[in-house]
Amino acid sequence: MVGSSCLTRTAETTGRDRRALLRTRTNRNRNMTQTPETPEPTAPVDTGSPPGDTASATGGVGHWFANQIANLGEFAIGRVAAIGDVSLFALQTVGWIFARRQRREVLLPAFYQIGVMSLPVVALTGLFIGMVLAVQSYAQFKAIGLETRLGSVINLSLVRELGPVLAATMLAGRVGSAMAAELGTMRVTEQIDALECMGANPIYYLVVPRFLGCLILIPALTIMADFMGVLGGYLYSHLLLGIDYHHYWENSRAYVDAFDFLMGIFKSFFFGAAIALVSCHHGFHCGHGAEGVGRSATNAFVHSFVLILLLDLFLGIWLNNVHDFFRPEGPRRLL
Numbered sequence: 001m002v003g004s005s006c007l008t009r010t011a012e013t014t015g016r017d018r019r020a021l022l023r024t025r026t027n028r029n030r031n032m033t034q035t036p037e038t039p040e041p042t043a044p045v046d047t048g049s050p051p052g053d054t055a056s057a058t059g060g061v062g063h064w065f066a067n068q069i070a071n072l073g074e075f076a077i078g079r080v081a082a083i084g085d086v087s088l089f090a091l092q093t094v095g096w097i098f099a100r101r102q103r104r105e106v107l108l109p110a111f112y113q114i115g116v117m118s119l120p121v122v123a124l125t126g127l128f129i130g131m132v133l134a135v136q137s138y139a140q141f142k143a144i145g146l147e148t149r150l151g152s153v154i155n156l157s158l159v160r161e162l163g164p165v166l167a168a169t170m171l172a173g174r175v176g177s178a179m180a181a182e183l184g185t186m187r188v189t190e191q192i193d194a195l196e197c198m199g200a201n202p203i204y205y206l207v208v209p210r211f212l213g214c215l216i217l218i219p220a221l222t223i224m225a226d227f228m229g230v231l232g233g234y235l236y237s238h239l240l241l242g243i244d245y246h247h248y249w250e251n252s253r254a255y256v257d258a259f260d261f262l263m264g265i266f267k268s269f270f271f272g273a274a275i276a277l278v279s280c281h282h283g284f285h286c287g288h289g290a291e292g293v294g295r296s297a298t299n300a301f302v303h304s305f306v307l308i309l310l311l312d313l314f315l316g317i318w319l320n321n322v323h324d325f326f327r328p329e330g331p332r333r334l335l
Contacts, residue, residue: 089203089281093211096204102212110209114175115217119224122170126225129162130154130232138241148247152255154233159256163226164264165312168271171218172304176279179210180300183283184293192284202284211276218272219265226264259323267315274307 133154141147183206186192195202230252237243282300286292 085285086277086281089284090277092203093207093277093280096201096208097212100204102209106205106209107212110213111217113178114171114210114213115220118171118174118217118221121174122167122221122225123228125166125170126158126163126228127232129166129225130158130229130234131236133157133162133229134233134236134241138237147241147243149251149255150237150241150243151234151248151252154237155230155252155256156260158229158233159226159261159264161264161312161316163229164222164268164271165308167218167221167225168268168275168308169305171214171221171272172275172279172301172308175214176275176304177297177301179276179279180283180286181293181297183280184286184296187284187286188288188293207276207280207284210280211273214272214276215269216272218268218275222264222268226261259327263316263319263323266319267312270311270315271308274311275304278304278307 134150137150137153138147141150141153183192186206192202192206195205234245234248237248238245279300282296282303286296
């Protein structure tokens with residue numbers, strides 16, 4: 001009896017423990033499979049504009065403004081760096097002029113290409129410019145009865161402004177572009193690098209002869225442009241417009257000063273130096289391939305022409321002030 005009661009109590013305890021264990025496992029599985037409750041979404045407050053538009057618009061305007069400032073700064077830094085590069089290039093060129101004497105067989109071909117070969121186009125340009133001035137000025141002077149003063153206007157305009165500027169423009173178009181293209185081709189084909197490898201300075205052998213040719217020979221081209229312009233204006237005024245040659249030359253002599261002629265010659269030195277430096281610099285820093293050579297030739301002419309006009313403006317203002325300071329009594333006769 002005792003044994004049977006013990007067995008019965010043991011079986012009940014074992015069944016109770018099994019039911020508790022099964023209940024614990026069921027609750028654990030239920031907790032693992034149960035998903036957390038998500039809060040109910042709340043309706044957004046209507047502010048009159050879609051969410052995020054204000055922030056994105058403000059950020060877009062600020063980003064665009066920052067890009068514009070960055071582009072402006074990059075452009076300014078690039079221009080300053082370019083001016084510094086050209087200045088160093090000019091200093092090296094001038095330094096080599098005095099450091100070593102140039103050889104005759106190098107200078108003469110450069111002088112021939114720059115000076116002699118440019119004479120026909122400069123003379124033809126000056127001749128027609130003088131005629132054009134006579135054509136455009138005659139009607140206005142005749143309306144006020146001063147057609148005999150036509151020679152003074154034509155000659156004064158030529159020797160002060162049009163002669164030097166046109167001679168420099170023709171030189172930049174014919175010689176400047178050719179120098180930039182020639183040096184650019186040498187850069188692309190690595191001929192300049194070969195000179196450096198052989199121990200020769202490319203600025204001395206390639207830039208200095210061209211610089212001296214432009215600097216020395218552009219005054220001669222300016223004189224030729226002045227002479228042909230004066231001749232063309234006189235021939236058209238006397239032969240076609242019927243203006244008496246005595247009054248034509250007498251008024252020219254009265255109104256054209258020796259300072260006016262020298263003023264044009266003085267400005268031509270600066271024009272020639274600017275053309276040579278800008279063109280050679282573009283050739284030395286040419287891009288890759290045929291496209292780079294063409295771009296360097298185009299940029300050489302455009303930048304040279306703009307620099308010629310800029311120099312003409314400032315030199316004209318300065319020379320007029322010099323003339324008024326030393327000659328306050330007025331112009332003096334050339335002859």
